[in-house]
Amino acid sequence: MELGLLLEMAVSADTDRVLVGRHEDGLTAADLYRRARRGSRLISQAGATHVVFIAANGPAFPVALFAAAIAGVPMVPLNYRLPPEQLARLVEQNAPAMVIADELVSAAVRLPAATVTPHAWLASVADGNDDPGAGMGTVDADDVALLLYTSGTTAEPKAAVLRHRNLSAYVLSTVEFASAGNAEATLVSVPPYHIAGVANAVTNVYAGRRIVYLEAFTPQDWLRTVRDESITHALVVPTMLARIVEHLEGADRADTPSLRSLAYGGAPMPRRVIERALELFPDTGFVNAYGLTETSSTIALLSPEDHRAVAASQDETVRSRLSSVGRAIPGIELQIRSDDGEPCQPGTAGQLWVRGEQVAGEYRGQTDTTDSWFCTRDQARLDADGFLFIDGRVDDTIIRGGENIAPAEIEEVLLQHPQVADVVVVGLPDEEWGQKIAAVIVARPGCQLAMDDVQAWARDKLRSSKTPQVLLQVDELPRTDTGKLLRRQIVAELVN
Amino acid sequence: MADAELKAGTRLRSQVSEVEVVVVRPSSAPLVLACGGEPMVSLEGAPASVPAGSTDGEPTLLGKRYVDEETGLELLCTKGGAGSLDVDGRALTVKGAKPLPSSD
Numbered sequence: 250m251e252l253g254l255l256l257e258m259a260v261s262a263d264t265d266r267v268l269v270g271r272h273e274d275g276l277t278a279a280d281l282y283r284r285a286r287r288g289s290r291l292i293s294q295a296g297a298t299h300v301v302f303i304a305a306n307g308p309a310f311p312v313a314l315f316a317a318a319i320a321g322v323p324m325v326p327l328n329y330r331l332p333p334e335q336l337a338r339l340v341e342q343n344a345p346a347m348v349i350a351d352e353l354v355s356a357a358v359r360l361p362a363a364t365v366t367p368h369a370w371l372a373s374v375a376d377g378n379d380d381p382g383a384g385m386g387t388v389d390a391d392d393v394a395l396l397l398y399t400s401g402t403t404a405e406p407k408a409a410v411l412r413h414r415n416l417s418a419y420v421l422s423t424v425e426f427a428s429a430g431n432a433e434a435t436l437v438s439v440p441p442y443h444i445a446g447v448a449n450a451v452t453n454v455y456a457g458r459r460i461v462y463l464e465a466f467t468p469q470d471w472l473r474t475v476r477d478e479s480i481t482h483a484l485v486v487p488t489m490l491a492r493i494v495e496h497l498e499g500a501d502r503a504d505t506p507s508l509r510s511l512a513y514g515g516a517p518m519p520r521r522v523i524e525r526a527l528e529l530f531p532d533t534g535f536v537n538a539y540g541l542t543e544t545s546s547t548i549a550l551l552s553p554e555d556h557r558a559v560a561a562s563q564d565e566t567v568r569s570r571l572s573s574v575g576r577a578i579p580g581i582e583l584q585i586r587s588d589d590g591e592p593c594q595p596g597t598a599g600q601l602w603v604r605g606e607q608v609a610g611e612y613r614g615q616t617d618t619t620d621s622w623f624c625t626r627d628q629a630r631l632d633a634d635g636f637l638f639i640d641g642r643v644d645d646t647i648i649r650g651g652e653n654i655a656p657a658e659i660e661e662v663l664l665q666h667p668q669v670a671d672v673v674v675v676g677l678p679d680e681e682w683g684q685k686i687a688a689v690i691v692a693r694p695g696c697q698l699a700m701d702d703v704q705a706w707a708r709d710k711l712r713s714s715k716t717p718q719v720l721l722q723v724d725e726l727p728r729t730d731t732g733k734l735l736r737r738q739i740v741a742e743l744v745n
Numbered sequence: 746m747a748d749a750e751l752k753a754g755t756r757l758r759s760q761v762s763e764v765e766v767v768v769v770r771p772s773s774a775p776l777v778l779a780c781g782g783e784p785m786v787s788l789e790g791a792p793a794s795v796p797a798g799s800t801d802g803e804p805t806l807l808g809k810r811y812v813d814e815e816t817g818l819e820l821l822c823t824k825g826g827a828g829s830l831d832v833d834g835r836a837l838t839v840k841g842a843k844p845l846p847s848s849d
Contacts (some may be wrong), residue, residue, distance in 0.1 A: 250754055250767045250821070258823055261807055390754035414754065421769060421821065426808025428767045435847070449849040456847070482847050512848045538848035546849040579843060 251296075251388045251413045252318035255420060255455050256282055262427040262457060269308045269460050271478065276308060279452070281315065287374040288316025297347035299396070301340055302326045302441055303358075304351040305464040308528035309367030310441045311450040312374060313349055318413070319381055321388040325396045325408075326442040326691035330730060333358045339398065342408075357593045390414040396613065397444060397542050408613040409542045419448065419545040420455050430457035435482040436474055438463040438489060443731050444514065445484055458482065463508035472505065479507040484538075486515040488732035491522045494529065504530045506537065514538035514547070516732040517639065517657060519664045520572055527560050538628040539574030539639060541625055543617075545607040549583065549637045551575030572661065573636040573728045580603040584622070585631050593630075598655070600643055601629040628655055645736055647676035649684050654715055656736075662686060663717075666703055668696040671726050674717060675740050688717035689739055691726060698722050719743075751778065751818065757785040763826035764805045764821040772818035772832070780805065781828025800827035 259268065260278045267275040276284070292300060300317040302310060310326075319325040325343050327336060329351055336358045340348060348364040355364055365373065379396075395411040435453050437460055439446040453460050461478050463471060466489055474480065485493070490513055497503055504734065511533050518537065526537065534553025540546045551559075551574060559570045577583045582660045584602045585593040593599040610616065610623030617623065628640040640655035647654040656674035663672045671691035676684035688707075692698045700720045708716040721743075727735040755768040757800045759780035765788065766780075778785050803810070807825035813820065813832050819840065820830070830837040 254767065254823055258808060261824060421810070423845050423848065425844070428842070445849045452847070452849055458847075484849050510847050512846070514848070534846060534848045536848050540848075542819070550846065550848050552846050578845060578848075 250390050250417045251392075252394055253285070253315060253388060254449060255417060255451060256315050257284060258426065259457060261455050261553055266457055267433065268454055268457070271461070275459065276312075278454075278457075283379040284371070284374040285313045285315035285319055286379040286381050287377055288312055288370075289318075289320035290315060290378065291373060292322060292347050293321040293382055295345075295347055297321050297322060297345055299302065299325050299343040299346040301343050301346040301348045301350075302369045303329045303336065303340075303354045304349060305439070306437055306439070306441045307367055307464055309349060309370050310462075311454065311460065312371060312448075314447065314450055315454075318394055318608070319388065319562050319668065321392050322421060323393040323396045324447075326440075326447065326731070327398065328442045329354050330439070333423075343396070344351060345706065376476075388413065394705065395447060397442065397447065398544050400451065407572070409609065410611040410613055411542075411545055412607045412611075415545045415607050415609045416448070416451060418580065419547070420452055422605075423547065423578060424452045424456050426455060427457045429453075429456040432479065433457075433479055433481045434459040434461055435484070436461050436463060436471070436478070437484065438466045438471060439484060439486060439515070440730060443486075443515065444540065444542040444546045447707060449484060459693040466492075468493045472496070472503065475505045475508055477600055480505075481507055482510045483508065483513070484512045484514070486732040487513055487522065488516070488728065489519040490526055491519065494525050496521055498528050500529065502531070503533075505530065506532070508533045510534045510536060510553070512536040512538050512550075514540065514574075516734075517641075517660075518572075520661065521664060523556075523571060527556065537574055539637065541627075542580075543608070543610050543623060544603060544605075544625075545609060547644045548581045548603055548605070548608075549574045549577050551636075570632075570636050573632075573638045575637065576635045577637070580607065583631060585629055593631045595631055598628055598630045598640060598653075601625045601627045601637075601639070629654075645675075647674075647684050647685060647686055649714060650677075650682045652714060654686065658714055659686065659688065659707065659711060659717065662688065662707055663703065665710075666706050668698055670694070670696075671701065673726050673734050673736065673739055675736055675743065677719065677740065677743055685719065686715065686717045687719035687721065687743060689721050689723055689726065689743070691723060708725055749777040751776070756823070758788050758790075758800035758824075758834035759783070759785055759805075759826060759828055760799055762805075762828045763824050764822065764828055764830075766805075766811070766820040766822050766825035766830070768818070769810065769821050770817060772813065774816050776813075776816060776818065776832040777821075778818075778830070780830055782831075783828075802829045804828070805830055806839075810840040812840045813837055844847050 269276040398406040537551035538547040585599040610618040641657040670693040679685035761781035
């Protein structure tokens with residue numbers, strides 16, 4: 250089904266419920282619907298085949314997303330931090346487009362003359378004729394709803410294609426319609442060019458949960474907004490949770506009584522951070538969500554009950570599940586396959602394949618599924634109870650002397666060292682072994698790193714073949730805005 | 746309606762009330778879908794003469810999913826109203842909500 254229909258249903262359920270912004274002056278379901286319809290009219294009148302959004306997250310985004318959906322053209326959120334030449338190229342690829350861009354972007358990038366700011370976009374749809382227009386074609390569930398460029402940490406970014414039927418399948422299998430109480434509000438601090446930033450706009454509207462945007466993340470602003478707006482739900486990427494935990498250092502409690510649910514995902518979560526977060530937010534339910542752009546967001550999750558049960562257990566097998574991403578959500582099948590395509594036994598690592606209606610597995614001009622199965626290119630394991638462990642990208646696997654080594658395993662061990670704040674493990678070319686293991690480490694503030702000591706720590710906890718041979722200290726590791734490590738960049742710098 | 750038109754994404758409306766549904770999962774066999782005892786028609790279809798359907802019984806509720814265990818047919822109600830849903834005379838049942846924590 251089409252995304253526009255989901256919004257129509259939300260309007261029928263509770264016309265006057267505020268869905269975007271503050272209680273006092275936010276957009277109600279009816280406001281959002283009327284603006285989206287006016288927006289769709291503007292899009293068709295302009296002859297735009299795409300809507301390109303190059304701005305921080307805010308109320309203009311859900312309005313533009315639903316306007317594009319009603320007009321039947323794809324929404325294309327772009328990362329406003331990309332270099333100007335690259336942004337110009339991506340806008341060109343999606344012409345003719347209705348472009349909505351922040352002033353800073355417009356100042357730096359050559360954009361179409363009709364480009365508007367998010368503010369001007371909202372103003373242009375605030376009133377007027379909200380009949381989308383008779384000339385408009387009807388929208389089909391098979392139409393493209395979203396083109397989202399993957400973050401490209403291991404390759405050039407490519408545009409993942411998500412159709413209305415993929416995104417609506419995700420919504421239907423994960424959200425009960427109109428299930429949110431009037432007091433529920435979610436705080437969104439992920440950018441609109443992240444799949445979670447798009448998915449939440451649709452799932453929360455469908456649930457009837459008010460969306461509050463935090464345009465620029467700082468731990469102080471995040472905590473203040475949670476308290477001021479009585480936020481009940483939030484989603485963060487691991488780097489944000491690490492900064493919140495760091496900001497609360499010395500505190501017993503986070504003092505956020507309204508916060509019922511805190512979901513995290515988008516990159517691996519260091520166990521030390523989540524263990525500390527569980528102490529700081531004792532009354533909050535944590536959800537670890539794992540998914541990909543190509544799968545319309547979440548495909549597996551570790552529930553609040555799992556988090557607390559696992560953290561309370563004395564059994565290390567159970568405790569280790571705190572590092573898992575939980576179990577498949579309804580409608581999703583997971584399979585671990587060996588390199589030759591055979592299904593693996595529980596506990597054995599291989600490539601993660603996934604199937605389900607929300608799984609698009611499609612890029613612009615190219616379908617990337619076999620019998621509806623999509624290969625995530627994540628190295629992973631499933632345990633006997635169906636808990637999924639992600640060991641990292643297949644492309645990041647280090648092959649040393651014929652042995653496949655997942656950097657994540659070594660990083661997890663090094664992160665437990667009391668002087669290590671952040672670390673990345675990569676493979677470097679080596680004449681004898683094919684690849685050798687290098688660890689690039691950021692020390693905790695005020696700590697003097699003794700590399701021999703760190704190496705001995707790793708050797709003590711891992712086999713010697715997994716002990717890093719090269720250890721280097723840096724001030725900071727390069728990451729994307731959503732917390733993914735830029736491994737290729739690190740390897741390139743080390744090799745040079 | 747005949748099975749040929751009951752593919753995923755098909756939208757239908759009741760002839761006896763405001764009820765509208767969308768097919769989420771198609772059925773494995775041909776069947777006639779009815780609301781209030783009268784066959785449902787395509788959303789775009791011209792209104793028929795008012796039939797003598799029944800609006801008694803359980804209303805069909807907005808946002809609920811209705812399933813036919815026998816054929817696997819699954820519908821989502823996009824507009825609620827009077828009259829209950831059935832296929833070939835078999836009442837459809839409401840699919841139980843599976844509470845899933847919010848992940849985004």
